[in-house]
Each structure stands twice: as C-alpha cells, then as structure tokens.
Amino acid sequence: MTQRLKDKVAIVTGAGRGIGRGIALRFAREGAKVGVLDLSGAECQRVVDEINAAGGEALALAADVTEETDVNLAVERLRARFGPVTVLVNNAAVMPAGPIHETSPKDFDRCLAVNLRGAYLMSRAVIPDMLKAGTGSIIHMSSVTGLLGLPGLAAYSATKAGLSGLARAMSTDYARHGIRTNAVAPGTIDSPMLHDFLAAQANPEPLRDQFDAMHPIGRVGQIDEVASVFVFLASDESSFVTGATYTVDGGLSVKGEQPQD
Numbered sequence: 735m736t737q738r739l740k741d742k743v744a745i746v747t748g749a750g751r752g753i754g755r756g757i758a759l760r761f762a763r764e765g766a767k768v769g770v771l772d773l774s775g776a777e778c779q780r781v782v783d784e785i786n787a788a789g790g791e792a793l794a795l796a797a798d799v800t801e802e803t804d805v806n807l808a809v810e811r812l813r814a815r816f817g818p819v820t821v822l823v824n825n826a827a828v829m830p831a832g833p834i835h836e837t838s839p840k841d842f843d844r845c846l847a848v849n850l851r852g853a854y855l856m857s858r859a860v861i862p863d864m865l866k867a868g869t870g871s872i873i874h875m876s877s878v879t880g881l882l883g884l885p886g887l888a889a890y891s892a893t894k895a896g897l898s899g900l901a902r903a904m905s906t907d908y909a910r911h912g913i914r915t916n917a918v919a920p921g922t923i924d925s926p927m928l929h930d931f932l933a934a935q936a937n938p939e940p941l942r943d944q945f946d947a948m949h950p951i952g953r954v955g956q957i958d959e960v961a962s963v964f965v966f967l968a969s970d971e972s973s974f975v976t977g978a979t980y981t982v983d984g985g986l987s988v989k990g991e992q993p994q995d
C-alpha cells in the first residue's frame with residue numbers, strides 16, 4: 735500500500751490524547767515521521783511507544799504551546815532528529831465553558847493563549863523550514879463552534895473562528911512559497927473531551943442521545959473520521975487546497991429547520 739505521507743516530517747500539538755493522538759497515529763501509519771507534542775511528557779511517550787510498536791517513527795515533545803522557548807526547542811529537537819518540518823497540525827486547545835459575563839479574564843486569556851497564540855507561535859517556528867523546503871502544510875484545528883453560535887462557549891468559539899481566519903490570511907502570504915494553510919472544523923466527536931463532559935453531568939445518557947440527534951447524519955463523529963481529513967490536507971493530494979475550512983460535522987453546520995405542524 736502506498737504511504738500518503740512518506741518523506742513528511744510532521745508535528746502535532748495536543749497529541750497526547752484524543753483527536754491529536756488519533757491524527758499522530760494515522761500520520762505515522764501513512765509514513766510521516768511525527769513529533770508528538772503535549773504538556774505531559776509521559777502522555778507523549780505513550781503515543782510514541784504505540785507508533786513505534788506499529789513500525790512507525792516518532793519523537794515525544796513535552797512542551798506548552800503558549801511558551802515561545804518550549805515551542806522553539808520542540809521544533810529544533812524534531813528537526814535535529816528527522817530533518818526540516820513540513821507539516822504542522824495546531825490541535826492543542828482548552829475549552830472554558832460559560833457565557834462571556836461568567837468567563838473570568840484569566841480563563842479568557844488562557845483560551846486565547848493556547849488556542850490562537852499557540853498556533854501563531856508554532857507556525858512561526860516551522861515556517862522557516864517550509865520556506866527553505868519550498869513546501870509545507872499547516873492545518874489549524876477549528877470547530878463548528880467557530881462557524882455557528884452554540885451556547886456557553888463564547889471564548890472558545892472566538893478562538894476557533896480566529897483559527898479559520900488565520901488559515902485564510904496565512905494562505906495568501908505563503909501560497910507562492912508552496913506552503914498551504916487550511917483549517918478543519920469538526921462537529922461533536924466521540925473523544926475523551928466528550929466523555930469527560932458527559933461524565934460530569936447528572937444524566938449523561940439522554941444528553942449523549944441529544945448530541946447524536948443534533949447531527950443530521952444521526953450520530954457524533956469518530957476520531958478517525960477527523961484524522962482522515964488531516965491526512966488528505968497534509969498530503970500532496972490536496973496540492974490545490976489552501977485557505978479552506980473543511981467541516982467534518984455530519985451536516986451540522988448546514989442544517990436548516992422547517993416548521994412542523
């Protein structure tokens with residue numbers, strides 16, 4: 735079977751668990767050498783061990799994407815191990831809940847720092863490699879919350895809309911240099927984030943059913959269904975795709991409602 739990411743060196747942030755882990759595992763299976771970046775070195779190492787056990791190559795990078803020195807060091811370590819970085823996935827995020835008047839300045843700032851400034855710092859660190867190589871793919875993890883007004887997620891939604899804007903703006907700066915920048919906007923995904931959220935509710939079962947029913951396809955998405963789109967955008971198969979936001983949401987963002995009698 736041809737490996738779609740052979741010869742790529744990729745860095746995935748927030749890859750210690752959840753969707754980021756799923757993307758890192760798929761990238762490695764497709765032949766990429768993968769930098770697994772997250773806050774906890776132990777979590778990164780677990781994912782690296784999984785990749786190695788499946789015959790792939792990866793490096794654990796414990797780093798906080800809000801810290802410029804962490805970010806630069808992580809990129810340097812990956813470059814020293816595998817060569818210039820040609821794929822970046824900005825997936826790390828935090829999600830403070832609540833309407834704006836109940837969101838503390840501390841939570842708001844942290845949300846911006848991780849979700850948006852982290853993507854900026856990571857992009858800034860890898861773009862020189864991509865300019866030198868004359869090729870690169872940067873993919874920002876957005877969300878349908880960046881396209882729709884969903885209740886109780888204002889700060890998070892603002893950063894997700896920002897990431898789509900960043901992908902659009904960066905595409906115009908770098909298209910001529912062979913660097914493509916896109917965003918992916920998933921609907922609700924069957925992930926540890928969703929499980930944690932449901933576990934904290936008094937009555938999780940009917941809520942889980944509501945999440946399923948909210949998506950026109952009739953269910954929430956699977957991590958691998960999101961990872962597939964990242965493989966496409968990271969690979970040369972998407973060579974004419976830049977500045978786009980791909981929704982992976984079972985139709986949620988285009989759903990209309992008709993009055994019922």
Ligand SMILES: NC(=O)c1ccc[n+]([C@@H]2O[C@H](COP(=O)([O-])OP(=O)(O)OC[C@H]3O[C@@H](n4cnc5c(N)ncnc54)[C@H](O)[C@@H]3O)[C@@H](O)[C@H]2O)c1
Nearest residue numbers: 748752753773798799825826827875877920922923925927
């Ligand atoms: N789960 C969903 O339903 C869903 C839907 C749409 C979009 N998304 C987006 O997908 C991405 C992954 O979501 P998930 O469900 O896997 O979430 P998750 O909370 O399981 O994973 C996020 C990861 O980011 C890491 N992280 C947080 N702050 C960091 C920092 N400062 N530096 C480095 N790493 C940091 C965390 O340690 C964690 O491993 C996020 O960007 C999220 O907004 C998720």
